[in-house]
Amino acid sequence: MTKKLNKDTIATRTGLETDSQHGAVVPPLYLSSNFAFKQFEKEQKYDYTRCGNPTRDILAETLAELEEGFGGTITSSGLSAINLVANLLGANDHVILPHDCYGGTFRLFSMLHEKKALRAHFVNQNVLSDFEKSIKKIKPKLIWIETPSNPLLQSVDIKAIVKLAKISKALVAADNTFLSPALQNPLALGADIVMHSTTKYINGHSDVVGGAVIAKTRKLHDQIQEWANATGVAGAPFDSYLTLRGLRTLNLRMNTHERNAMGLAEVLSNNKKVGAVYYPGLESHPSHLIAKKQQKGFGGMLSFELKGGLPAVRKFFKNVELFSLAESLGGFESLVCHPYTMTHAPLTAKEKKTAGISEGLIRISAGLEDLDDLIDGLRTGLK
Numbered sequence: 001m002t003k004k005l006n007k008d009t010i011a012t013r014t015g016l017e018t019d020s021q022h023g024a025v026v027p028p029l030y031l032s033s034n035f036a037f038k039q040f041e042k043e044q045k046y047d048y049t050r051c052g053n054p055t056r057d058i059l060a061e062t063l064a065e066l067e068e069g070f071g072g073t074i075t076s077s078g079l080s081a082i083n084l085v086a087n088l089l090g091a092n093d094h095v096i097l098p099h100d101c102y103g104g105t106f107r108l109f110s111m112l113h114e115k116k117a118l119r120a121h122f123v124n125q126n127v128l129s130d131f132e133k134s135i136k137k138i139k140p141k142l143i144w145i146e147t148p149s150n151p152l153l154q155s156v157d158i159k160a161i162v163k164l165a166k167i168s169k170a171l172v173a174a175d176n177t178f179l180s181p182a183l184q185n186p187l188a189l190g191a192d193i194v195m196h197s198t199t200k201y202i203n204g205h206s207d208v209v210g211g212a213v214i215a216k217t218r219k220l221h222d223q224i225q226e227w228a229n230a231t232g233v234a235g236a237p238f239d240s241y242l243t244l245r246g247l248r249t250l251n252l253r254m255n256t257h258e259r260n261a262m263g264l265a266e267v268l269s270n271n272k273k274v275g276a277v278y279y280p281g282l283e284s285h286p287s288h289l290i291a292k293k294q295q296k297g298f299g300g301m302l303s304f305e306l307k308g309g310l311p312a313v314r315k316f317f318k319n320v321e322l323f324s325l326a327e328s329l330g331g332f333e334s335l336v337c338h339p340y341t342m343t344h345a346p347l348t349a350k351e352k353k354t355a356g357i358s359e360g361l362i363r364i365s366a367g368l369e370d371l372d373d374l375i376d377g378l379r380t381g382l383k
């Protein structure tokens with residue numbers, strides 16, 4: 001075929017029929033830590049698994065293709081992927097991050113700032129005029145974005161931020177974990193780096209912790225690969241194999257996650273015990289229009305506020321059915337969590353207030369179960 005393949009086809013068929021030895025349809029799993037030299041003093045593609053591994057490379061190359069980047073690097077976790085990007089900065093380099101970013105991102109950059117490895121600034125990126133002022137003042141080398149945000153699902157305008165980044169010639173790195181490459185492609189909107197916690201939607205089966213960094217240019221990709229090798233953050237071949245298996249059904253899963261999230265958001269919006277509902281698919285959500293413009297879908301995450309605060313939250317978790325009370329997201333199974341005491345625990349009370357995380361807030365990761373069953377389970381919790 002000469003026509004460029006659709007991304008769904010690429011994700012599903014990647015690496016098939018590449019086994020030259022036995023003609024295996026599914027590419028084999030190479031667990032070997034080392035590869036024998038065919039000839040002394042002659043370089044070959046693989047010698048040692050920290051530096052390169054055929055199973056991991058299929059995953060890296062496929063994610064790079066899906067994100068429209070030059071190359072990908074697979075790491076042992078989402079956070080090691082974030083730390084890998086942080087290696088691009090020195091002690092005098094400034095980075096601007098969203099004040100409501102992932103709790104682990106907040107902790108990592110705060111700690112790096114504390115020990116003077118870089119200069120981190122957490123700002124509200126939602127008001128572009130204020131954000132422009134921050135860029136002019138701070139002159140960052142890196143702008144970190146996470147869109148939509150966790151857990152309120154606020155989107156920032158990636159194209160607008162890329163334009164503002166030119167003021168200080170900053171790199172723009174986007175944490176695209178919440179949407180996956182199936183629903184948003186930040187590089188195509190002008191970003192330089194995309195980061196994923198593949199633990200979430202990309203693997204999608206809640207049995208691997210992993211990460212990925214995809215760079216737009218060869219130069220950036222080479223730098224990132226060099227740091228990955230130097231710091232030894234490479235993902236394990238077996239994890240890559242499982243993640244690749246998950247990736248083959250990504251598009252199918254994202255469609256169902258989204259349909260279920262929308263159904264749950266509608267039910268919650270009509271319940272008297274519920275205050276605000278945060279799902280970008282609802283026209284009432286402040287990011288509805290921007291999400292519609294730059295995303296291919298609204299995703300499978302939502303959150304809502306219980307009017308009765310913490311006591312009501314306790315009751316809800318005791319009674320809710322079919323939703324497991326757990327951190328993480330993006331798996332086949334539906335989850336509920338309490339950001340205030342769980343995912344966002346590293347933030348101080350004041351920081352949580354600024355980020356809009358109240359004690360009555362509950363986050364849902366809509367899984368792949370039947371929607372009517374999920375609605376019943378949710379209603380039992382709200383009784």
Ligand SMILES: *Cc1c(COP(=O)(O)O)cnc(C)c1O
Nearest residue numbers: 077078079102175177197199210
């Ligand atoms: C989970 C997550 C991370 C961290 O990834 P790990 O795989 O847990 O290390 C980073 N960003 C977002 C948005 C996440 O949801």
